[in-house]
Amino acid sequence: MVSSSSSSSHGKALIDVLTDGSNTRRPLWFMRQAGRYLEEYRKVRKTAGSFLDLCYNPELAAEVTLQPLKRFDLDAAILFSDILVIPQAMGCDLGFVQNEGPKVSTVRSLREVEELRTEGIVEFLSPVMETVKNVKPELDSHVAFIGFCGAPWTVATYMIEGGTSSDRFLAKKAAFDGEPWFDLLIDKLVTSSIDYLVAQVEAGVEVLQIFDSWASDLPDLQREKYCYEPIAKIVEGIRKRGVNVPVIGFAKGLGAGQLDFCDRISFQAIGVESSLPIDWIARELVDKIVVQGNLDPVLLDTGGKGLRESVRHIVSKLPMNRHIFNLGHGVRQTTNIDHIYQMIDAVREFDG
């Protein structure tokens, strides 16, 4: 049986906002908070070797998970790993090439999808669970621990394209043509993701986030089938396995489609992109669901008055018991660390 977050996690602002709105401060963390903008990350990454060596080294991965918490007053740690370890566990070759991003061996036919395994995922990823166990005892009592996986559509785009692609054309084509191998690929990713998330919770994470970074690729009909449906199956799947921790859905770029996203799937919060207007969120979304976001990450490059005004705009319109302060996407490599302190100070100041 999987452990519950409720008793030990009370008093953590992130868990409280996600469960009963009893938080006494606005929870704040940011996507990709452990990463290359931190010099201490770059140092550990060098010691580890490659990015993947770091992901599979439970001591060093725990160290980098904790690095942002040492610098900043944050309400959550996010497990250091990547969404692409799932395709690797399923049998794809994976590498990260400096300045080029991920390279995945391609999957574009029924035979190639059939060859992917869904057994033994958790065993393959056991170093990640060791990382979770190493991090957990090091966290301050007010800090929540977030685990994650990629959503099937986003992960599938990397598997079909062989890495990052500007338009995800081949993946979209497979979805629009209704290729049977594509449906099977999505199903297999659902199965593997359920096992992976359950194992993360068993190891000690207290909140889960599902990243569908390329959700906006999909028009209505395909969005229902390849964004909402597989994510709903993952959430139902982990619930059936006894997982009762809160789940945050992050489908970047859905715009007004965020309403359907939170209607269709039982999340405890959804993350939203920077382009979603705050007034619209305040009017249409926060009464339905807790919202996470959505400061533009470039404001952490620019800082100053623009940053302060944008923080004020978000904080003043979204109530703290319905909002998790975060960015609309991951923090950028070129971020100026001073601006992160400015951002956090501004959130606390405007909340009084």
Ligand code: CP3
């Ligand atoms: O701090 C955290 O948020 C936790 C760790 C984390 C990473 N990737 C570490 C990482 C998380 C949650 C992710 C999610 C992830 N990975 C997503 C979804 C979120 C998003 O950003 O849209 C995606 C699409 C990936 C796939 C991925 N990983 C790409 C496309 C790249 C290359 C681009 C880049 O930023 O270099 C990565 C590499 C990666 N994942 C790095 C980190 C810290 C940089 C690798 C390095 O150290 O060289």
